[in-house]
Amino acid sequence: MRAAPQHLRLMTLSFPPTRAAALTRLHAFAPGAGRAYARDRNFDRPDAAGVSALSPYIRHRMLTEPEVLASVRENHSDADAEKFIQEVFWRTYWKGWLELRPSVWDDYVVERDQAWNDVQTQSGLRTAWEDACLGRTGIECFDHWAQDLAATGYLHNHSRMWFASIWIFTLRLPWSLGADFFLRHLLDGDAASNTLSWRWVAGLQTIGKTYLARPDNITKYTGGRFRPKELATHAFPVDGTPPRARGPAPTSSTLDPAKRTGLLITEDDMSTDWLAQRLPNLIATETVQTTEYRSPLAPAPNVIQFVEQALSEIAAPLATTEQVREWATANGIEQIATPYIPVGPTRDALGGLPLVQIIRPYDNAAWPHATHGFFRFKDKIPKLLSQL
Numbered sequence: 159m160r161a162a163p164q165h166l167r168l169m170t171l172s173f174p175p176t177r178a179a180a181l182t183r184l185h186a187f188a189p190g191a192g193r194a195y196a197r198d199r200n201f202d203r204p205d206a207a208g209v210s211a212l213s214p215y216i217r218h219r220m221l222t223e224p225e226v227l228a229s230v231r232e233n234h235s236d237a238d239a240e241k242f243i244q245e246v247f248w249r250t251y252w253k254g255w256l257e258l259r260p261s262v263w264d265d266y267v268v269e270r271d272q273a274w275n276d277v278q279t280q281s282g283l284r285t286a287w288e289d290a291c292l293g294r295t296g297i298e299c300f301d302h303w304a305q306d307l308a309a310t311g312y313l314h315n316h317s318r319m320w321f322a323s324i325w326i327f328t329l330r331l332p333w334s335l336g337a338d339f340f341l342r343h344l345l346d347g348d349a350a351s352n353t354l355s356w357r358w359v360a361g362l363q364t365i366g367k368t369y370l371a372r373p374d375n376i377t378k379y380t381g382g383r384f385r386p387k388e389l390a391t392h393a394f395p396v397d398g399t400p401p402r403a404r405g406p407a408p409t410s411s412t413l414d415p416a417k418r419t420g421l422l423i424t425e426d427d428m429s430t431d432w433l434a435q436r437l438p439n440l441i442a443t444e445t446v447q448t449t450e451y452r453s454p455l456a457p458a459p460n461v462i463q464f465v466e467q468a469l470s471e472i473a474a475p476l477a478t479t480e481q482v483r484e485w486a487t488a489n490g491i492e493q494i495a496t497p498y499i500p501v502g503p504t505r506d507a508l509g510g511l512p513l514v515q516i517i518r519p520y521d522n523a524a525w526p527h528a529t530h531g532f533f534r535f536k537d538k539i540p541k542l543l544s545q546l
């Protein structure tokens with residue numbers, strides 16, 4: 159087989175699933191998180207040069223947002239690192255936004271399952287969906303990103319936007335299947351950032367505002383690696399359920415300090431020292447893996463392995479609610495404490511367990527502000543930073 163031309167070679171990015179690797183990447187990147195990041199972040203370059211590639215670690219809280227922000231602020235003034243700081247808060251904002259409107263996730267799950275049913279019963283849709291997932295649509299950039307994502311578990315933010323736009327407006331595939339494809343393959347696959355970003359591209363998040371990938375923009379920000387000609391030239395309205403009324407921000411459950419307590423660590427938050435310190439009667443610590451609940455299809459093996467190995471740094475993960483109950487019984491545990499489980503697959507998987515969920519101070523302070531658009535939320539960032 160002939161080697162792919164240089165500009166199409168798949169990236170060699172790798173993400174060792176350890177906290178040590180996460181810290182190494184953070185410390186290597188932090189000096190570049192100032193003006194250089196603001197200048198370069200939109201360019202999709204090989205090996206993610208110019209961006210941090212920290213998202214698989216932050217998404218699972220192998221690194222926490224306060225830790226990342228502190229490291230960057232040690233290297234730069236808030237003014238110089240403004241762009242990077244804002245990007246970190248985009249994740250916080252999306253999570254808060256979904257917490258205030260959990261039905262958006264439930265509606266996505268229903269739409270996705272319906273679309274998946276259509277894939278199984280309509281052969282034309284099935285072929286188009288398979289071609290898109292396998293990167294054989296004939297649209298060179300799109301096919302490259304599909305294959306790159308499958309190989310590395312990562313895509314640059316700009317490529318995610320272009321990919322989602324081409325999926326929806328050029329290939330005319332259901333957006334929920336695209337979101338599902340990302341959730342199965344991204345090492346940072348996240349209910350809030352993924353669902354809401356796909357909704358944003360489709361014009362469902364900011365009503366009437368769609369994101370159309372433009373050939374000249376792709377050519378510029380890929381440094382000329384791609385010059386697509388066959389992209390849709392207009393975005394059409396996409397069907398979707400509008401969000402129902404916004405609810406209150408979640409609150410922590412009440413912990414009984416006298417009860418024998420087990421600490422259950424999920425893939426949504428693996429840095430739990432802050433919580434362990436608040437548990438006076440901590441008897442045992444366990445982890446549970448729920449990655450397979452991200453999709454009705456099997457997530458990519460590298461995604462499952464990443465989470466499994468990361469959790470195994472703490473304890474070999476349990477896989478079912480039954481196993482969690484058995485662990486609690488075997489240790490005489492009277493209450494199971496866990497970092498608050500945000501809206502998404504882990505909550506869907508563990509919903510039946512009586513868990514004492516405690517919200518991090520960072521989330522507690524930020525999420526209630528995710529009431530409207532990001533630009534209103536952004537005004538709160540200086541105050542949130544001062545509370546860290």
Ligand SMILES: Cc1cc2nc3c(=O)[nH]c(=O)nc-3n(C[C@H](O)[C@H](O)[C@H](O)COP(=O)(O)OP(=O)(O)OC[C@H]3O[C@@H](n4cnc5c(N)ncnc54)[C@H](O)[C@@H]3O)c2cc1C
Nearest residue numbers: 209210211212213245246249315318346347348351352355
């Ligand atoms: C269609 C689509 C789907 C996406 N799906 C996911 C997803 O499943 N999981 C996920 O973590 N991100 C998702 N994103 C957001 C964003 O693309 C990634 O967080 C970012 O590309 C991660 O790369 P990085 O760490 O190199 O980012 P950097 O540019 O280095 O940013 C630093 C950190 O800021 C946060 N961040 C940056 N941009 C965003 C953003 N737009 N939204 C939320 N947080 C951001 C991340 O924690 C990131 O690690 C999606 C974006 C789009 C357009």
